[in-house]
Amino acid sequence: MSDPAAPARRLLTWLHPYRLVLLGGVVCTMLASVLDGVTLVLLVPLLRHLFGSSGGVGAGPTGLEATVNRVLAPLLEGASATGVTVRLVGLLWAALVAKNLLAYLAGQLSVRAQEGLARDLRTALYEHLLALDLSWLERTRGGQLIARVLGDADQTRLAVSASLASFFQNLVLIGTTLLVLAQLSWPLTLLTLGAAPVLLRGIRALLARLRRHARARADEAGEMTATVAERLAAVKLIRTHQGAVREVERFRVQADRYRRHVVRTQRFAALTSPVSELFGGLLLVLLIAVGASPLAAGAALTPEALLVFIVAALRMMAPLKALSQFPGQMAQALASAERVFEVLDVPVAEGPDGGRPVARFSDAVVFEEVGFQYPGEDAAGDSAGFRLEGVSFRLPRGSTVALVGPSGSGKTTLAELLPRLREPTSGRILLDGVPLPELSRDGLRTLLGFVGQDTVIFHDTVLANIAYGRPEATPAQVEAAARAANAHGFITQLPAGYHTVLGERGTRLSGGQRQRIAIARAVLRDPPLLVLDEATSALDSESERLVQDALVRLMRERTVLVIAHRLATIRHADQILVLDQGRVVQQGAHQQLLAMPGLYQRLCRTQFGSRDPAVATPP
Numbered sequence: 001m002s003d004p005a006a007p008a009r010r011l012l013t014w015l016h017p018y019r020l021v022l023l024g025g026v027v028c029t030m031l032a033s034v035l036d037g038v039t040l041v042l043l044v045p046l047l048r049h050l051f052g053s054s055g056g057v058g059a060g061p062t063g064l065e066a067t068v069n070r071v072l073a074p075l076l077e078g079a080s081a082t083g084v085t086v087r088l089v090g091l092l093w094a095a096l097v098a099k100n101l102l103a104y105l106a107g108q109l110s111v112r113a114q115e116g117l118a119r120d121l122r123t124a125l126y127e128h129l130l131a132l133d134l135s136w137l138e139r140t141r142g143g144q145l146i147a148r149v150l151g152d153a154d155q156t157r158l159a160v161s162a163s164l165a166s167f168f169q170n171l172v173l174i175g176t177t178l179l180v181l182a183q184l185s186w187p188l189t190l191l192t193l194g195a196a197p198v199l200l201r202g203i204r205a206l207l208a209r210l211r212r213h214a215r216a217r218a219d220e221a222g223e224m225t226a227t228v229a230e231r232l233a234a235v236k237l238i239r240t241h242q243g244a245v246r247e248v249e250r251f252r253v254q255a256d257r258y259r260r261h262v263v264r265t266q267r268f269a270a271l272t273s274p275v276s277e278l279f280g281g282l283l284l285v286l287l288i289a290v291g292a293s294p295l296a297a298g299a300a301l302t303p304e305a306l307l308v309f310i311v312a313a314l315r316m317m318a319p320l321k322a323l324s325q326f327p328g329q330m331a332q333a334l335a336s337a338e339r340v341f342e343v344l345d346v347p348v349a350e351g352p353d354g355g356r357p358v359a360r361f362s363d364a365v366v367f368e369e370v371g372f373q374y375p376g377e378d379a380a381g382d383s384a385g386f387r388l389e390g391v392s393f394r395l396p397r398g399s400t401v402a403l404v405g406p407s408g409s410g411k412t413t414l415a416e417l418l419p420r421l422r423e424p425t426s427g428r429i430l431l432d433g434v435p436l437p438e439l440s441r442d443g444l445r446t447l448l449g450f451v452g453q454d455t456v457i458f459h460d461t462v463l464a465n466i467a468y469g470r471p472e473a474t475p476a477q478v479e480a481a482a483r484a485a486n487a488h489g490f491i492t493q494l495p496a497g498y499h500t501v502l503g504e505r506g507t508r509l510s511g512g513q514r515q516r517i518a519i520a521r522a523v524l525r526d527p528p529l530l531v532l533d534e535a536t537s538a539l540d541s542e543s544e545r546l547v548q549d550a551l552v553r554l555m556r557e558r559t560v561l562v563i564a565h566r567l568a569t570i571r572h573a574d575q576i577l578v579l580d581q582g583r584v585v586q587q588g589a590h591q592q593l594l595a596m597p598g599l600y601q602r603l604c605r606t607q608f609g610s611r612d613p614a615v616a617t618p619p
Contacts, residue, residue, distance in 0.1 A: 032102035033175070040315070152340050173319045367394075369391070369427035370427035371389045371391070391410075391577075403579060405580055451519055452518075453563075462498045473524055586599060
């Protein structure tokens with residue numbers, strides 16, 4: 001973001017729901033600060049009574065002292081010396097208790113606001129990520145996104161805690177203390193106020209570098225998170241390829257870069273405290289020196305007033321020191337806020353669902369000259385991106401269309417266009433004559449069952465995994481779907497059956513078992529349209545035969561778009577599209593394509609070898 005103040009302004013809008021909580025915290029902070037000043041004022045009569053002072057030479061009480069005397073006179077009138085002491089100490093203690101109770105309440109209100117802000121940002125980031133374009137997500141490291149959802153969103157809490165619990169509280173405290181000092185000697189107060197901008201100018205010089213290093217530290221933290229997540233997912237590969245030593249060394253280098261960024265950040269953040277303390281100490285010495293001179297102080301101070309003046313000046317050191325840390329805290333919070341807002345500013349692929357309702361599928365799905373180009377690819381295409389170009393076909397209700405072709409030919413990309421996981425960059429797709437963008441996205445997806453080649457299993461029970469797309473399904477319905485997918489047998493052998501937690505990414509299951517869970521999930525939805533992307537690719541021969549038989553029975557009443565690497569599984573498809581480099585190069589039934597020279601014939605001969613591909617059965 002080019003405007004350094006933009007993240008702060010945007011955070012204010014996110015804090016709007018907590019305005020009453022923040023206001024309550026501000027009020028409590030102000031009252032606590034005022035009571036802190038009251039404790040200083042009460043020291044004057046208490047010290048006078050304890051030490052028997054009658055005022056300075058040739059001078060009476062100051063305006064503040066006279067006011068305090070008038071206020072306390074009814075309370076102290078008629079009391080003995082001991083009684084006066086007890087009453088003054090009681091007032092002082094009551095003020096201290098009230099001040100600390102209000103400070104505690106202000107802190108609790110601050111926590112509510114800052115934790116609410118962090119929760120709202122995390123939730124918004126998570127919701128936004130689920131709606132982002134797949135191509136953007138595929139180009140971005142997952143660990144960086146995790147770091148922004150968890151780490152950076154949490155770090156923005158400093159903007160609240162630093163401003164409400166630190167900056168504002170200490171600012172009011174300093175203001176109250178200065179008010180007391182001004183009542184004792186306004187020339188000394190002017191001296192203090194005149195020196196403050198010098199301190200602020202010195203602190204400000206540190207902020208630019210601090211914020212830059214804080215941003216670099218956050219970026220490096222995201223890279224470390226990404227590395228750990230990626231490498232732990234590939235731990236089997238690392239071990240079998242003897243890569244542990246290399247990976248540890250690579251991570252050590254990353255960790256050392258992060259360490260250097262942290263050291264640099266803390267170097268500038270830590271400078272603010274000693275600079276402010278040295279400046280405050282110099283100011284305190286100057287105030288005491290000037291205050292000792294009646295001419296410079298503006299009036300002769302009584303001994304107790306001068307002592308209170310010194311105590312107040314000393315007490316002002318702590319809030320000044322804390323206030324000097326505010327810029328560093330805000331710089332780190334705003335650096336994290338920048339990273340959060342960078343993601344929130346990425347345009348979503350799935351905006352508000354305002355299309356017309358769709359409840360059924362009755363005719364056909366039609367692809368008309370559909371093209372797709374990945375972002376960043378030039379018009380002519382390149383090796384880094386992939387395109388679909390001029391793909392046209394019709395998928396009538398109740399029919400099966402199969403997509404075949406070599407790896408990278410565009411089969412999966414084409415299948416992902418139907419449920420609108422990606423949007424065509426040219427041409428259009430129609431459902432019963434209506435372009436898909438004009439239909440409700442949720443309504444469209446209700447009509448679809450999708451089984452991808454990358455099986456997704458959540459860290460949840462078997463029951464929850466199968467019922468993910470239909471959470472209201474009964475256990476009996478889930479079991480029926482599992483039986484149809486040939487999964488019931490192995491599920492019942494798990495320790496807790498359908499209530500067994502499968503572990504992250506389904507690590508408790510084999511590849512074939514995970515695939516059958518995914519197929520059962522699609523079966524349970526009972527959709528009129530099925531998209532099967534290599535749906536049997538991970539099954540062993542026996543499981544593939546059983547699942548394929550079940551799918552054939554299910555397909556009789558459904559419209560199916562199927563991608564198959566094993567050509568024997570789609571011999572009975574009504575139509576087969578052969579794709580190569582993003583284009584349909586052949587189209588027809590199995591026997592038609594097998595009879596003509598071309599890519600399909602070569603693919604069949606490659607798979608079936610010497611066997612007759614016309615009568616080959618799944619291996």
